[in-house]
Amino acid sequence: MxxxxxxxxxxxxxxxxxxxxxxxxxxxxxxxxxxxxGKRLVKGDSKARRDLIAEWADVLQTLANVATAFDITDExxxxxxxxxxxxxxxRGRM
Numbered sequence: 001m002x003x004x005x006x007x008x009x010x011x012x013x014x015x016x017x018x019x020x021x022x023x024x025x026x027x028x029x030x031x032x033x034x035x036x037x038g039k040r041l042v043k044g045d046s047k048a049r050r051d052l053i054a055e056w057a058d059v060l061q062t063l064a065n066v067a068t069a070f071d072i073t074d075e076x077x078x079x080x081x082x083x084x085x086x087x088x089x090x091r092g093r094m
Contacts, residue, residue: 003094011060013068023069027062034059 034055
């Protein structure tokens with residue numbers, strides 16, 4: 001499988017937008033559910049693909065909520081992604 005640029009759809013934040021531990025843990029909970037769906041897909045459960053994609057969307061939603069709650073700007077996110085790319089290149093991962 002080759003590298004690709006994944007286009008993220010616009011995500012509007014909503015709901016609980018307080019910068020607190022609950023919101024951070026909600027992201028962890030959604031990520032764990034995504035992992036479980038992915039594990040089922042790896043084991044051959046054809047329904048799990050739909051579940052994996054749905055859970056991925058839930059993770060993306062919670063990340064948008066965290067960005068809003070903690071006032072993380074689009075520019076800060078773009079810089080963090082650039083930094084992540086450089087870091088992974090330096091480690092030989094890319």
